[in-house]
Amino acid sequence: MLSLCGAISLLSLNALPVQAQAAVDPQTRYSIESKRAVSHLLLDITQAGDRLVAAGDRGHILFSDDAGKHWLQAKVPTRQLLTALHFVDDKHGWAVGHDALVLATQDGGENWNVQYEEREREAPLLDVWFENPQHGIAVGAYGALIETTDGGQSWNDISDRLDNEDGVHLNAIAQIQHGGLLVVGEMGSLFRSSDLGQTWERLDSPYEGSFFGVLAGGESGLVFAYGLRGHLFRSVDSGDSWEQIELSNGNGHPLESGLAGGSVLRDGRIIIVGHGGAVLTSSDQGRTFKYFSRPDRLSLSGVSANGGDNLVLVGQGGARITSPSGADLATQQ
Numbered sequence: 001m002l003s004l005c006g007a008i009s010l011l012s013l014n015a016l017p018v019q020a021q022a023a024v025d026p027q028t029r030y031s032i033e034s035k036r037a038v039s040h041l042l043l044d045i046t047q048a049g050d051r052l053v054a055a056g057d058r059g060h061i062l063f064s065d066d067a068g069k070h071w072l073q074a075k076v077p078t079r080q081l082l083t084a085l086h087f088v089d090d091k092h093g094w095a096v097g098h099d100a101l102v103l104a105t106q107d108g109g110e111n112w113n114v115q116y117e118e119r120e121r122e123a124p125l126l127d128v129w130f131e132n133p134q135h136g137i138a139v140g141a142y143g144a145l146i147e148t149t150d151g152g153q154s155w156n157d158i159s160d161r162l163d164n165e166d167g168v169h170l171n172a173i174a175q176i177q178h179g180g181l182l183v184v185g186e187m188g189s190l191f192r193s194s195d196l197g198q199t200w201e202r203l204d205s206p207y208e209g210s211f212f213g214v215l216a217g218g219e220s221g222l223v224f225a226y227g228l229r230g231h232l233f234r235s236v237d238s239g240d241s242w243e244q245i246e247l248s249n250g251n252g253h254p255l256e257s258g259l260a261g262g263s264v265l266r267d268g269r270i271i272i273v274g275h276g277g278a279v280l281t282s283s284d285q286g287r288t289f290k291y292f293s294r295p296d297r298l299s300l301s302g303v304s305a306n307g308g309d310n311l312v313l314v315g316q317g318g319a320r321i322t323s324p325s326g327a328d329l330a331t332q333q
Contacts (some may be wrong), residue, residue, distance in 0.1 A: 009034070031061070037060045039318035041316055043083050044084045054314050057082075068307070070298050074110050081098045082097035086128045086136075096125035129174065155274050163199075163202045206244065213262055230257055247280065258275040273301065290325070294322075310329070311323070
């Protein structure tokens with residue numbers, strides 16, 4: 001079974017155009033304001049300074065300034081599914097989604113504008129990373145790799161820089177500390193750039209199945225790649241070599257839940273979440289993980305801290321605050 005994000009986003013679509021300019025549509029449809037948006041499908045969550053920002057179904061982007069207790073809905077000029085977020089500071093952020101959509105904000109996520117959209121092609125972008133307010137890269141379906149060097153005013157297709165003749169889906173991108181950029185995708189695809197996207201090399205993969213996420217650790221060269229059926233790999237040399245982390249479902253059997261999202265918290269904890277309410281927690285830089293399965297069994301796709309020890313999880317049930325293990329606060333474990 002595909003990850004929550006992949007199952008919704010990876011459609012039979014065409015490739016991206018060579019160059020994309022900022023889109024202007026006088027008939028823009030804004031996301032509908034709803035008090036229930038916080039309980040609808042959300043695919044990603046991140047921090048903009050001390051603010052939490054989450055995005056997902058129907059163009060919904062929500063933000064919270066009180067550690068996830070209350071959420072406000074942003075003004076967003078789309079009703080497309082949004083798949084990923086990235087902020088470079090407390091003001092400047094980007095969101096990507098279906099129809100090769102790129103949104104940008106300059107006020108910490110309260111208001112958004114469309115920088116690029118190709119509706120007739122309907123090609124989903126699945127992740128986005130920015131080095132600074134000017135330079136960023138987005139990845140997506142059918143080998144989509146696009147880059148901006150002017151803050152998103154224009155986007156260029158740079159997919160030909162990859163050794164990816166089959167056009168495999170690129171699902172996630174991350175910057176490794178002192179180790180360059182790493183892109184992961186289906187069929188065990190791993191691509192690394194040591195010059196922030198100008199050139200790329202294909203890495204030997206420890207796995208032939210799909211990777212749905214990549215997460216840079218807090219140490220130099222430390223990075224994790226994860227995906228189908230509980231497969232989680234750890235590298236301490238920026239992807240030159242990999243060690244599989246053995247995961248148990250708590251009953252003595254290997255974990256088989258797909259892993260879809262993760263985060264390194266400010267206190268150093270590493271959290272990875274996935275199907276069936278799976279929450280994995282590590283306090284030793286990812287050498288070992290503790291597993292918790294949420295009783296609701298709803299799929300999870302993203303995680304952040306709430307400013308303290310507790311977590312904020314997003315996925316099928318929207319956003320919820322949990323204990324550090326992932327358990328509901330009323331039943332901490």
